[in-house]
Amino acid sequence: MSKKTHSEKLPEVPPVADLEDAQQQAKILAGALPYLRRYAGDTIVVKYGGHAMGEGELSRAFGYDIALLKLVGINPIVVHGGGPQISAMLDRLHIKSQFVDGLRVTDEAMIDVIEMVLSGTVNKQVAALINHAGAMAVGISGKDGGLIHAQKLLRTKVDPQTNQEIKVDLGYVGYPDKVDPRVLYALLGSGLIPVVAPVGAGDSGETYNINADTAAGAVAGAVHASRLLMLTDVPGVLDKNGRLIEELSAEEARALIKDGTISGGMIPKVETCLDAVLGGAKAAVILDGRIPHSCLLELFTRAGPGTLIKA
């Protein structure tokens, strides 16, 4: 029987064409040194949005980025979404979705399907991407280890006809009112990378569907993450003319939500970033997850490609 070496299990390393290429690679690695030092030992929460989950090369690059962070001494925690994947499954079951301010109204028939897609299919796919890159990721849901305790989210809206506030019932949509990070520390302490599905449990053990941005922000706060990276399918927050806004203060962000420039799924994303930075995170960034290696570009180069939200 042939003896299996450790290196046989590692993912393929791209071939280096010649010395010039090798020197270029070495230069890039050396250039990353100040950043490696800056983040050594830090916890970084990465929100991997359903729209950012590309096919093939792109998702492989994401898995490599997260594995690399771990291997250089950073503690990454991934909180993933799965909105488009949920919609596809609900469509197959002929169940219609309705959204209020970017949140999916979730009735009793939908919550089981949503939990199945998020904690089952998507969670395992994301963990597998990281495992394939040579690190060890463990997929859990917010219900595991009592990580995310949730409460029903209550929303009100102003009725344009009567100008009165009306209650909007979003069903089993929850918000994380308590996060117990012990299970995350246990995994991180064992050299593992937690991959978290955004569902939580209520007082009676009922399941709540939590917007993944909100879940990521709550996790980032609970572990005092130094950074929150939000990967999505646009270059960042865009202005009225579709141009990228590179930096946003809390005040500017609120004004853009109010005047409708920021709408739909971008609202919980920006609100989460604001909560994170106002709650003590050093920075929160909304990034284009369609750019390969966007996490590495953001953390280890000057060319941070998205919108930085500051307090």
Ligand SMILES: Nc1ncnc2c1ncn2[C@@H]1O[C@H](COP(=O)(O)OP(=O)(O)O)[C@@H](O)[C@H]1O
């Ligand atoms: N001002 C804005 N800048 C960028 N995107 C915006 C803006 N307002 C609304 N959006 C929408 O928000 C979407 C991102 O949110 P969402 O669909 O929930 O993504 P994800 O699945 O990554 O969480 C974008 O695809 C875009 O359609």
Ligand SMILES: CC(=O)N[C@@H](CCC(=O)OP(=O)(O)O)C(=O)O
């Ligand atoms: C309440 C609510 O809207 N939950 C989201 C959970 C998934 C999610 O947020 O996924 P993305 O990050 O890919 O958008 C949903 O049902 O789509």
